[in-house]
Amino acid sequence: MEKFSGNYIDSYEKKLSVGQIYQMYQERKVVFPMAPLMKRVTKIERISQILEIILLGLALPAVYVSERQNGSLLILEADDRLRCLIEFLEGHYPVRELEFYPELAGLGIEQMEQRFPRMTSWLYDYRFSFQIIEYTTPRYMHMQMGNYIERWNFTREQGIRNELYGEDLERRLAKLEQTLWGFSAFLSKVSLNRQYMILRILMCRFARMGEIQEEWGEILNLQQLLDRTAILVLQKDSQWIKEISDAFGEVTGELLSWEMRVHYGLEREKGKERQAKVLSYLYNVVWMCQEKGCEVQWGLEKTAWDKWLWKQIGSDKVNIANIRIHFDIIEERLR
């Protein structure tokens, strides 16, 4: 247990056999944040690798796991290793020819059980080490895992966030994300990635409008800001969701027509950090122009091409003080 920013990170280790994990998966006591985004051939390759490691009796690295309120375990792995193994156990995929066990080539779990029961029991008895982050740990610290250990992309991070914050957040973000369908070519096609971008845009909006505040001496980092944003989204009523949904649609339209005219490159580094930063500020620039009653396209021109500003935004850490400084500069440019 360690302490960070006044909060504790509680964690413990638990060893679970493949058989136990599979049973828990069937009982929804082990859950995965998202279906793996990989081709069938890649999946078979990954299954074959892990099966060979298990049969050789080698130790695999600890699997990081987030404990949920009802005690179920959310798997935080970035490489979908365990997820692929579960899909093998469900009988969806066979293994390719293995270097040390060529006799298993092309077999699915059922055939393996019939023809090689001893090997199958090795597989079911193999124990994974789960490093469990307890429910009592603040949720943003569960999310911080992605930066510290697992190296998640935004899609995975948002999948995990939706599982941790509950269906309601996912439903609300999905509703906002749906308004962008069809006319937001610069966004990723993957829903979870778009939901992440929406959360980042809202984070900047809430910070700009003072809805997210820091306590005296507190410095909120990106994950803490996203945590506060998610909580605020959950607290908003359906009228707000409708209004912000309309606002997203309108701003997206403005940005798209501006992009088509000036070819700024909104789609650059699609779904990645740079795009998250660019979009979270430009959406807010449009909202600021609307609030001030100035011409949106003019506002975009005045800010989007300001190299010095974007260099600052790119290099500054994401925290509330910096966001406020950036918006003060934008405010100046819009005068």
Add this chain to the structure above:
Amino acid sequence: MLNCIRIQGFKCFQEAEIRFSNFTLLAGKNSTGKSTVIQAILALYQNSASSLAGKYMNIGTVNEVKNWIAGSKKISLEALYDYLGRDCSYSKIFEDEYEKRAGTEFPDEINVRYLTADRIGVEDTYQKSLEGKDKIGVRCEYAFFYLAGHKDEEIREKGFIYDNTTKTTLGGQVDYWLERILGYRVTAEEIPGTELIRVSYRNRELGRDIRPKNVGTGVSYIAEIIIAAFSCGKGDILIIENPEIHLHPSGQCELTEFLIFLAGKGLQVVMETHSDHIFNGLRRCVRSDRISNDKVRIYFFQQNEEKLSIPVEILLDEDGHVQNQQDGLFDQIEKDLDVILGW
């Protein structure tokens, strides 16, 4: 819910009627009848060949426990309880070595969990029960086995979950209360290939596992009570003797809050105590509206000149003030202060 017990000719009682509520506290000097009331409940609840000797208690033969001061020829015990909105009664009459039962037995759905004062306390390892995962044992000897087997499961009685920020598993709720009362969390796990359960405690400040012998004795005792309480459900009866054992006054007060919380959620708690901190903790809960005074009953047991026990019901008002203070009812501190201060 158990509403009333009527006792005739049993140990120190010639005749007594004790009424119960969601939370019932039994107090008084030693050998004045507190445990006898609990034994009367258990004698009615345990339906072994002899109701005086069974899994909850073994207090000997009828001749040994008849009221010999009053020369009682027989023992009569009667319980009045309600079940599914119906008023029921169940009685047992003991004469010589014969036992006559009448009325409606306690249904299986009403589970009585009895924790004796002689609880197991601090061990590095605890035994598994051979009778299954759901046993706690009157000495709480299987409490940690119960925890190991159920810690990751959602708590049996959803209404007992403290609030929506706490984990809904047994382990989560036990940790929440143990940490709140004494600042520790507990882990219980089977030692593979043995019949033993290993227990360790964690403290947030130290950040490491500590074996039971290296934490305060009260931590193990309180953990056992918390686990036992969570093994119950709504409508069950939890009987605890002297929960204050090894506990600091502040811990006693917090423990009372815990049990009051469960009593408010439908667990019937019957507690015997010598602790003024528990008594005052209960009054504090009434004062702060954790429980209303009509859901609390307090009995103070006294002896008359013939050494027969007389239960006196102590009344609390809505602010937790005692309405009928008795000599000897948790007033020792005042008597001592009078001497110390020379008044």
